[in-house]
Amino acid sequence: MRVKGWALALFFFGGGLMSLLALALPTHGAPDPVGGRLLFGVTASVGLGLSLLAWARPQVLLGKRFDELLMVLGNACSLTSTLGETLLFGTQYSVMVLLWPMVLTAGFLRRRLLGWQVAFSSVAVAVLAFTNDRVLMRGEVWPLEALLTAIPVAFTGLAVAFFRSAAVQEAQELARLGRTDPLTGLSNRRVLFDEFAGVVAATLPGQRVALVMLDLDHFKQVNDRYGHQTGDEVLRCFAQTLQTHAQGGDLLVRMGGEEFVWVMAEPDTDAVVRRVEALRAAYAARPESRAVTVSAGVVHCAADVTAAQLSALLGAADAALYRAKEEGRNRTRVDAA
Known part of the structure; x- marks a missing residue:
């Protein structure tokens, strides 16, 4: 202009x-x-x-x-x-x-x-x-x-x-x-902070916003054993699986390394967990995953959450993910917002 x-x-x-x-x-x-x-x-x-x-x-x-x-x-x-x-x-x-x-x-x-x-x-x-x-x-x-x-x-x-x-x-x-992760084609961290408010605004009555933190277990061992090219294939495989399980209004982000964020709208926490478990099972069934498992931390909050609270939500989801890791990995844990 x-x-x-x-x-x-x-x-x-x-x-x-x-x-x-x-x-x-x-x-x-x-x-x-x-x-x-x-x-x-x-x-x-x-x-x-x-x-x-x-x-x-x-x-x-x-x-x-x-x-x-x-x-x-x-x-x-x-x-x-x-x-x-x-x-x-x-x-x-x-x-x-x-x-x-x-x-x-x-x-x-x-x-x-x-x-x-x-x-x-x-x-x-x-x-x-x-x-x-x-x-x-x-x-x-x-x-x-x-x-x-x-x-x-x-x-x-x-x-x-x-x-x-x-x-x-x-x-x-x-x-x-500038808004896309070049390896997986998913959105990058910047998009999460730019578009989170839009996902919240599009939430239908009766639904709540869920933020899911996903991490590939022992991913470093894949790079050490098979090389970084194979590691990239594992990451792309997970991103593709995530895309097939996402719905139209979902936001999919690669935060960096082997860590991903999935923002969705669901009426109750059980529905969120079912979708996450379906994703984890589908990924485990793919040969390209190299038997890598996925741990997930879920935070399910009210639909009136604001973009200013995003950092706190990420912290809560990360805490739930950490708990899943401590309990043996390859599982989903929920933390209330």
């Missing part, structure tokens, strides 16, 4: 500044000096005004609410500045500013506006080519001139839109990787 604000300020300030400089330049034999100065004055007022607004009150323009208006004003400014040059100086060197609203729309405004921007640019190019032909009387074929100008303008917009889409996809992928 901050980049959009800078882009708005720069584009409109550049157009306004260019128009002010044009008004200060001397002119000789202008086709229409009054009309040209009027158009440059309009461009300077709108461009500098919007750039100041984008600088002083960025929150007004940074959202999507005014995207259509910004697109229209950007096209209007680019057209009036180029027409002003034609009438005041008899040239169209500033035709390059037609790229600015195209880049602005393709790079920073709503994506669905790109088609409208291509249409606006095509019309603007045709108007400029026709004006160039009539006012300057060069006897050129203005439709061909318009086409030759419109093609690079349109393709510039398409290229910017392509790179914007690629950048957005890359950013989304990086964000996903």
Whole structure:
């Protein structure tokens, strides 16, 4: 959003500044000096005004609410500045500013506006080519001139839109990787703290939130005996088994090493324990588990639990897990929250 604000300020300030400089330049034999100065004055007022607004009150323009208006004003400014040059100086060197609203729309405004921007640019190019032909009387074929100008303008917009889409996809992928455990594909610890409140909010009436701490027993021995590659296969096998036993609203997290957290909503503790026991049995039956067993600590709390209490819940589940370990491992123990 901050980049959009800078882009708005720069584009409109550049157009306004260019128009002010044009008004200060001397002119000789202008086709229409009054009309040209009027158009440059309009461009300077709108461009500098919007750039100041984008600088002083960025929150007004940074959202999507005014995207259509910004697109229209950007096209209007680019057209009036180029027409002003034609009438005041008899040239169209500033035709390059037609790229600015195209880049602005393709790079920073709503994506669905790109088609409208291509249409606006095509019309603007045709108007400029026709004006160039009539006012300057060069006897050129203005439709061909318009086409030759419109093609690079349109393709510039398409290229910017392509790179914007690629950048957005890359950013989304990086964000996903930053929230995903690369070995198992489960969420990582950050997601647990970010989304726990959402799981609680989605709890149906009559249900309570359960947090289950799971740990693979004697996992270090697997790495020591078979190697880390086999150890990774054991972890992936457990993650896959956990995913098959989870329901739609459950949150599955690898906390690190061989420790996992399973957040679910169930009406009573017995239902939670049955699901955990089903998971442990299914995992034990898989050859890829290498006979590794699972210990679990369960804490089942009221549905009005808050995210601020998550650390305390993790501590309670960890205490229940520790008790399961002390009692011989390969079992589930419950601690009340």
